[in-house]
Amino acid sequence: MTDFQSLGLSKGLLSAIAEIGYDTPTPIQEKAIPLVLQGKDLMGLAQTGTGKTAAFGVPLIDRLMEENTRPQARGTRALILAPTRELVNQIAKNLISFLKKTPLRVTSVVGGVSINAQIKRLSKGTDILVATPGRLLDLVDREAVDLGTASYLVLDEADQMLDLGFIHALRRIAGLVADERQTLLFSATMPRQISELAQSYLTDPERVEVSPAGRTADKISQSVHFMDRKTKTGFLVEQLQANPQDLSLVFCRTKHGAERLMRKLAQSGVAAGSIHGNKSQNQRDRAIRDLRNGDINVLVATDVAARGIDIPGVSHVYNFELPEVAEAYVHRIGRTARAGAEGEAVALCAPEEIGLFRQIEKLIGIEISVASGDVPPLSAAASRSQRGARNKGGKPGGKKPFQKRASSGDNDNRSRSRNQRRRQGSRRDAA
Template identity: 80%
Template sequence: MTDFQNLGLSGGLLKAVAENGYASPTPIQEKAIPLILKGHDLLGLAQTGTGKTAAFGLPLIDRLLADGKVAPKGGTRALILAPTRELVNQIAKNLISYLKSTQLRVTSVVGGVSINAQIKRLSRGTDILVATPGRLLDLVDRKAVDLGTASYLVLDEADQMLDLGFIHALRRISGLVRDERQTLLFSATMPKQIEDLAKSYLRNPERVEVAPTGRTADKVTQSVHFMDQKAKSDFLLQQLKANPDGMSLVFCRTKHGAERLMRRLSQKGLAAGSIHGNKSQNQRDRAIRDLREGKINVLVATDVAARGIDIPGVSHVYNFELPEVAEAYVHRIGRTARAGADGDAVALCAPEEIGLFRQIEKLIGVDIPVAGGEVPPLSAAAGRSKRGGQNRGGQNRGNKPAAKKPPRKRSTKNHNDNTPGARPQKQRRSGNRKSAA
């Protein structure tokens, strides 16, 4: 078995590795660390929960220490981008644990918290900046940070950043980082957009792949129950009450659906919390902390929690609603069976979700065992689009085509602009896909 000592890390980092309880490197760490230490650009493909943060974090810190440089005022020596606040915070937490015996500084910036406090911290300079793309560009526009000082660029969970619509932000940010740099790109899946991204940003990269695309964690026991959508809440309640000592994550598709389900579970006597894009960063942090500390044992979430939450004690993941993108299923169930533990992933599938379910099975290459209910025919999903037959707000329109509305008559009453006969102005939708991160 390979030991961390054989990977070329310095003595100080080997001590940090031991203090963090890492006995031996994971496959992605074993393959990536030596290549990064040699200065290669890297394309790393690995499923969630395989130790990617240490795979790039440990050699990155080693190289920064070897440089012997000082963090520039208002700048950073290394930039790490991640798609969600939770993942940024998790990466920063891990890096800080590796840096206890050094003078290197780690700064994280995400949306949902005071930007003025972040500007103040960045003015002192930092060795490693971990950020979400949206908040980072806000800081760039305010001239609060100089990315031209960064010699290292890491894109973590790049596929999710593309799913969230960050491609233009990534292009702009990469253009602000110095040309002479080492670039590392990590992704759980390899769609064509990631290939194009790698060709654009990486120079003669080494490629490291440790698990087939879409493969789920080995120690997760999967099952599916087929039932009507209306029956899901009562079934979930029974499951959770039958496992009072377990720690569970429950995934919903929409923010409002997650909040509504959390309130129902709480009303039924369960200690539950929620995390989604409508929550402030402090609320999201508090919900995760409450789960870790046992103050709650059920956390209802949208896919903002599908990556970046590392809570070893999670015993069950419930897919209350199947995700519209099959890859998200892999990340959701990867929140259990962490750190060598076992875990259960239970999917609740309504007839109109059978198409989504079949896409998941095709992706992971596994027939998920049926634990209850009758398998509906694939025709039950007729009329649904490839994205699940839902509008952007996530409201299920069902299988019937929408009835055409008669044309609206112009009113003679005054409206928003106080002009007789004028149409009322449409309200702007609050938030967008990026704000959910």
């Protein structure tokens, strides 16, 4: 069995990671760490919850320690980009645990909090900067940070950054980072745009893949209940009340829908909180902390949280509403069965969502077990929904790379406008 000592890490770092309980690397860590230590550009593909942060964070810290230099004022030696505030905070927390015995500094910057405090922290420079693209560019425009000093660039959850419309921000940021750099791209799924992104920003990259794109964790038990949309809330309340000690995540499509459902759950006696783009950063942090501490048992969320919550105790993920992009299902249910634990993913599917459900099954390559209800036929409306989900998933369709996705045809202005508003809302959620 491979251990961290065989991967080429320094003794000091091995001691630090051993103290926090790291003994056997995960497959993505085993394959990626030696390549990062060699200075290779890397494209890493692995399902969520497999230890990608350590796969790039541990060797990155090792290389920065070996260089033995200090960051310049307003500068950073390494830049890590992630799509959501929650994921940025999670990455920063993990990195800090790795470098307790080192002089390296980690700084995180996200939207929703005081930019002046971030400017002050960045004035002295930092070794590793973890950021959402939107807030980072705000800081660049204020001349609060100099990205030209960064010789390492990490794009984490790159597919979600594309889904949220950050491609133009990524292009600008990549142009500001040092030309002579090591670039690492990590993603849970592999749509066409990720290959094009890798060709644009990586030089002769090594590709590491430890599971097929769209594969869900093996220890997640998946089931679906078919029902009318109006009966979903009552059914969910019954499920949650039957397992009052379990920690559960419930996913909705919209901010208003998530808040409305949270209130209905609370009125039914379920200890619930919510997290979405209309919440301040302090409110979002508090909700996650309450779930982690057991002060609440249920957290209702939009997809802003699908890749930013790392709570090992989450046993159930409920898809109250199916996502419009099939890949989001993989990231939602990846919030359970963390670090080798087992978990359950339960989908509630209304007749109008059957097209979305079929797209999910196609992506993950399995038939999800039917727990109750009759499978509705694929109606004309559901078929249109299925085609829409396929378009949003970035499948080949003759469109130019990285352009904003829009429906085909001459009479789709209203659909295009809705799609643009949805992406804008998602970017506000994430930044």
